Amino acid sequence: MLLTIDILILADPSEDERVAIDEMVCKIREEHGCQIIVNGVFPTIKYYLRLLDNTDLFVERYVKNLSDNTEINFEHKIAWNKVCGDN
DSSP states (O other): OOEEEEEEESSOOOHHHHHHHHHHHHHHHHHHOEEEEEEEHHHHHHHHHTTOSOHHHHHHHHHHHHHHOTTSOHHHHHHHHHHTTOO
């Protein structure tokens, strides 16, 4: 069974960064048998939100999680505000 890990990114990498990332992903797969998928935060959120029956409940709980957990970085909160349209 192949373990898959999604890594979410906020900005599109440059071409040089993309090449380095692809090389690292291949190396990790060869050494550990683990597949890594690098995807943008916004496309991922859009994709998964469409699968939920009640997005309002998800958003309510997610916002509570953001405010209650001090280990969540400020950058994550900024990204969430972008998702919500509070640029």
